[in-house]
Amino acid sequence: MMPEERTWMLLARVFGREASVPELAELETLLKVHPELYFPVQVVTGLQQKEPLSDLRSLEQAYRHHLSRMADAGIRFPAGAINTPFSLPSPSRSLPLFVPAVFLAAVIAAIYFFRLAARIRYAPIHPPVSIINQCG
Amino acid sequence: MTSVDNTFELQERIGLANDEAAYKQLFFLFFGSLRRFAMAILRSNEAAEEVVSDVFIKLWQRRSRIMAIENLGAYLYVSTKNTAFNYRAGRNNQQAFDLPDPGMAATSPNPEQAMITAEMMNQIQQVVHSLPPRCRMVFRLVKEYGLRYKEVAAVLDISIKTIDNQLAIALRRISQALFLKLDKPKARFRR
Numbered sequence: 001m002m003p004e005e006r007t008w009m010l011l012a013r014v015f016g017r018e019a020s021v022p023e024l025a026e027l028e029t030l031l032k033v034h035p036e037l038y039f040p041v042q043v044v045t046g047l048q049q050k051e052p053l054s055d056l057r058s059l060e061q062a063y064r065h066h067l068s069r070m071a072d073a074g075i076r077f078p079a080g081a082i083n084t085p086f087s088l089p090s091p092s093r094s095l096p097l098f099v100p101a102v103f104l105a106a107v108i109a110a111i112y113f114f115r116l117a118a119r120i121r122y123a124p125i126h127p128p129v130s131i132i133n134q135c136g
Numbered sequence: 137m138t139s140v141d142n143t144f145e146l147q148e149r150i151g152l153a154n155d156e157a158a159y160k161q162l163f164f165l166f167f168g169s170l171r172r173f174a175m176a177i178l179r180s181n182e183a184a185e186e187v188v189s190d191v192f193i194k195l196w197q198r199r200s201r202i203m204a205i206e207n208l209g210a211y212l213y214v215s216t217k218n219t220a221f222n223y224r225a226g227r228n229n230q231q232a233f234d235l236p237d238p239g240m241a242a243t244s245p246n247p248e249q250a251m252i253t254a255e256m257m258n259q260i261q262q263v264v265h266s267l268p269p270r271c272r273m274v275f276r277l278v279k280e281y282g283l284r285y286k287e288v289a290a291v292l293d294i295s296i297k298t299i300d301n302q303l304a305i306a307l308r309r310i311s312q313a314l315f316l317k318l319d320k321p322k323a324r325f326r327r
Contacts, residue, residue, distance in 0.1 A: 005304075012303035016278050018285050040311045047260070047279065047310075059164050062171075066163065066189045073193060077156045 003030065007037060011044050143208050150195075151202035159199075163192055166209070169281055170216045177220040187223055191215045210290035213283065217291055256314060263313040267306055274299055275306040 010027040013019040019027070031037055070076070143165070149158035167188060174184035191212060195202065205211045264272060273292060277283045278299075283291065285299050 008304040008308050009300055011307055012300055015307060016285055016299070016303055040307075043256075043311060043314060044307055059167060062167055062185065063160060063163055065185070066192060069186075069189050070193055070196070075193060075197065078154050 003034075006030070007034070011041065014041075015044050015047065147202055147205065147208050150199050154199070159192075159196060162195075162208075166212050169283075170212060173213060173281060174216050174220045177217065178224060183223060183227075184220070187220045188216060190219055207286050207290070209284065210287040213287050213291045259313050260310050263310050264306070267309065270294070271302045271306050274302040278303060 007027070007030050010019065010023055010030070013023055014027065027041075031041065143162070146155075146158040146162045146165075149155035150162065170188045170191065171181070171184045174187045175181060178184050178187065194215070195212075202208075264275060267275065270292070274288060274294075277288045277291065278285075285296050288294075288299050289296055
């Protein structure tokens, strides 16, 4: 597979939250060699879905309605059924979303930093204006 | 989003312990996305809720066999799809199955956070519109419905490889539409 196609494939896997650690490392290598890709990567990671906040009240309402439909159908929970209270779990899928996003953000930041550092290193040094005026 | 990491734990608690709380938790976790998915087929909120409720009723009735289900998330989506199609066939409503439009804007991240402007979002939506049907469906199921690859594969009856390809096509077209063409620096790629 051509590197370009491979890059898009890896980006797709990041987008789908299916990228493995070796795939993320491979993408990191590709981004180091081709820093021009960093913006598409930002767009792709920016497009990733955020966990919508659960509306507990509407879920409770929907569940009550569901239970009444179950009751209408003659289905009841067994007498011994466990019914411990619970709270909605924190969005655990934010972890797989979060990890590649942070990883890529770090890669992008590193690329940006090194490019900036290289630009500064090779930039011509101009004396301050006050010194130029004194010489003049 | 649906495939929560503790789905398997809930599956065990329902299947092995008749745990009503686990059943409720599973309902809470999947109800929103399944209803939106059913809405795409039925175009009716009421009918979609009914279909999802039916899916969960069947799941409870068959809980003794729940441990045989390899991927409960995929199972729920496929069951919802089948039940919704049956419902629609019963109503003799044969509209094409396509996911509704405004979902992307509704679930998109904060543009400031994402560095995506409203103009870019419009462009993206236009591109998504113009994608081939299967490609569009894969993109939306992943982007807007938060389905994992296995779930998309089960719902659309396609391979993981196809999802990879279709998603890569969609992302590439979106980037191209945003003038972020990877084709330009093609010469810089080592062949």
